[in-house]
Amino acid sequence: METTTNARTGIRTEIALVLGVSLGASAVYSAVSLLAKLTAGKPLADQHATLNASQAPGRPWLDLTYQLLGIAFAVLPALFAVHLLRRDDPQALRVERRPLFDTLTGAGLAALIGIPGLVLYVGARALGLNASVIPAALPDMWWTVPVLILAAVQNAILEEVVVVGYLLTRLRQLHVRLPVALAASALLRGSYHLYQGFGAFVGNAIMGLVFGLVFTRTRRVWPLIIAHSVLDIVAFVGWTLGGNKLLS
Template sequence: MPRRYAVPLAALKRDPAAVSSPVERRGLRTETLLVLGVSLGASAVRSVLQIVERLTRPVPLAQQTAAMNTAVTPDRPWLDLAYQLVGIALALVPVLLALFLLARVAPPAMGISPRRFLGLDGREPVRDATRGLGLAALIGIPGLLLYVAAKALGVNTSVSAANLADVWWAVPVLVLAAAENAVLEEVVMVGYLFTRWRQVGWSWPVVIGVSAAIRGTYHLYQGFGGFAGNVAMGVLLGLVFVRTRRVLPLVVCHTLLDVVAFVGYTLLRARGVAL
């Protein structure tokens, strides 16, 4: 076995090393709240306020639009490109923070880097890609049907998935945005939080349930269909992670789903298809 794989691969599938001190457990719980507070937890709070604002409008929820990937300065494409790229880069800072903390504060396993422990490395590229593609197919069609049903029931907005100007760099930026969403959500909501919450003694059902609920909450700006669909997605991806102990297939799956949504929306709209 190569030297860099000297630690038995079976060790990567074990639970993270639990902390025994009440002070350490309290510190890790506080740490997770702070990481959420500068990332997806803050998005969840804003999303709750957004759905309250939407529900109190005189216009029914189904007649409203939730716009994503919007242009900041559409009249100055070069500046808008800078805004888009900076926004994508800054959104990944919480991922780096989570990996930094896992490496230096109560590491989940001795002698194993956080990236390797979370399955965020390149050891299984074919298997990760295959799993990700299969998950995307499993989630994508039911998710679309749920969105259509929620719209018909009046409990979801119309989601406008991409609203950049007609510029040459729109599709590449949308692909980057899809990858950024996937890395941020799956590393923080699954890899990092699952590890920390297991370290403080939470059971797997609680870990998966709380993570999925937060995931659904920061999608509430889309409506209750977006909430329900993302809770279900969170449960499924959480179960897959528990079984495989690899985040990368989840990242592949999420990226594919968002690329299809963002780029597909853009191409259809450019062809005059009503969405």
């Protein structure tokens, strides 16, 4: 892609708009949420951050409708980002089928991130640097586990496409140095998890650095999506099926 002055200005504007309607906005809200927790008059460790909450308590079919609509619309910024990249360069993201490589790499990344991430969460909670995270608070319905799986995959697609695949590709086109680009991607990932606390910020920023390095070497987002999906499915479904008794 040509990187004249006008082209670079256009890329910068595009990045601001894409992030502004997706995870950049989430980062701002997350920072405000953390500020609200810190000024709530009680320790951060005594507060909660709830993911996947019911949208219509006592009305399961309406709740299901809201959940599915939220998942569907949350994926659109990722699809828009892919459209923008591939409009300029059809080879911007590698999409050829490599199921074995993607699956094995994704599983390895999930194991690499998952166990240290859990240790970091427990440590941050002990130090009072993180709220208690409730991964799922949906009613006990036939659709609860399928919805949580879909929510996990949606999170993975949105975050890995926008924060890694899209952002790192555009920053490379702007000739931003790789360490700076990786840091920007990682800090953005950490920032939209600030509503959970400082431990979540650090843990997700580290995850962002690892995922960013993998992407720069492979130019593939599928392993990242698989790894992220596995991590969230284990957290969401595991909590719902009884993991809350171990970590609450």
